[in-house]
Amino acid sequence: MVFTKIIAFSIFQALLSTLVAVILGFASAYYVAKKKSLFADILVSFSAVPLCVPPLLVALGYVLFFGNNGSFNRFLMAVFNLQEAPFSILYSFSGIIIAHGFYNFPIIMKAVADVWQRLPEEEEWAASLLGASRFRLFKTISFAHLRSPLASAASIVFLYCFFSFIIVLLFGPIGLTTLEVEVYRASRLSLDFSKAAFFALIETIIALAIVYFYSSFEKSGLRSQGTSAVLREKTKMGLSSRFFSIVLFGLISIFFLFPLFSIPIKAVFTKAAFKTVFFHKSFLPALGASLQSASISALLATSFAFVYALCIRIKDPLKKNRFFRFFPFIPMAISSVVLGFIITSLLFALRLQANLFILSLCQAFLFWPFAFRQIQFSLDAIPQAIDEVALMLSPSLLYRVYKIYLPLLKTGIISALSFSFAMSLGDASLPLLLAIPNIQTLSLFTYRLAGSYRFAEACASGSIILVLSVFVFYIGERQKKNLKREKKVRMR
Secondary structure: OOHHHHHHHHHHHHHHHHHHHHHHHHHHHHHHHHEOOHHHHHHHHHHHHHHHOOHHHHHHHHHHHHOOOOHHHHHHHHHHOOOOOOOOOOOOHHHHHHHHHHHHHHHHHHHHHHHHOOOOOHHHHHHHHOOOOHHHHHHHHHHHHHHHHHHHHHHHHHHHHHOOOHHHHHHOOOOOOOHHHHHHHHHHHOOOHHHHHHHHHHHHHHHHHHHHHHHHHOOHHHHHOOOOOOOOOOEOOOHHHHHHHHHHHHHHHHHHHHHHHHHHHHHHOOOOHHHHHHOOOOHHHHHHHHHHHHHHHHHHHHHHHHHHHHHHHHHOOOOOOHHHHHHHHHHHHOOHHHHHHHHHHHHHHHOOOOOHHHHHHHHHHHHHHHHHHHHHHHHHOOOHHHHHHHHHHOOOHHHHHHHHHHHHOHHHHHHHHHHHHHHHHOOOHHHHHHOOOOOOOHHHHHHHHHHOOOHHHHHHHHHHHHHHHHHHHHHHHHHHHHHHHHHHHHHO
């Protein structure tokens, strides 16, 4: 396949996947922000899925649910008395788009809904009195405030889809591939390092442009402009809203919920699946390696994020230096496969081998922007006057950090640790690329079980990752909610 076709397909599938996520996410944000219903409450609970559920489990869930012998096809064959599977999206272009779109739509939903439900209603009331229609109210007032968070979230989704590796690798169509997959194949399978370097360079340049675009919408002033601290009162759903909510929830259930639930269901209802995994000679070492690498990477990412957030707070309190705000997002332009290729090339040149600490260091580099956002969110909640008072009381920076910043940022630090830990725990790409001798993580263990078609055992192992990730991520979300409550108290 020629280079241009691979590049074009990588961009095209990411754009189309992002479009699907935007449509689903914006429609879901409407119900979350404006409607009072059980459906809206259920949608809110989905917001953590793209961050705490690894892509490996999404791919595994799609194989289980939509495969020729999957639950969905068996259901259709039983209902309509068919002899062959009528529905097949795996190993196709549409399968990649659907998986990416439904997996990432909660990112759009949360970003838009958080702003939408805090838009002041006074502007809409004034426009209504002047005779503006509902569509014009939405177009000129609501959407004007929602464009920035929508563009910011869409940039993140584009990067996730552009860097997608496991999903494309497991059930991508024959003859179509992405830059990310080609970097892996060229560096690990064909050992064509010049080709891998070329693809990695092109991919990183494109990603840097997207990250720069994202950073321009990530300014806290722009994000909060025109919003209120008071949530808007939600209304009950009418007949048309109920109809569209049923359609939307049906699509989300089929392409989002059921595939994810297929994993623990398959593991629980397959005899001895968990027992086989627990007594596998590689399980306990893989679990230990995962917990160790995730803990180290979370500590490194959070420590660096804390130091950097504090530095720009002191050096640029008015947030005027654009580079200071752009720098934390640079790692987002480097995919796990590209980073793995760079590290393995360096180790090969130095005649060294990868180890667990190098894996943790690479994961910390990739995930520290997310830790930085959590700590920055906490730091922005601290009034600038506290810095001035602290400086008057003690000129020692270490003293101020220990006595003031660490206690005030405790919530953000815990949240950053949990985010980084959960994301590192579910990462299968870097362990696969680094190929650490005699060591594999739980995600890599799950990937190899799925690759050898031992789906029951893969589901059991994946369920363990899912439980650990969700639990740790839940701790971080609780800390964020505590921070929001503290911020409201300070504003009062």
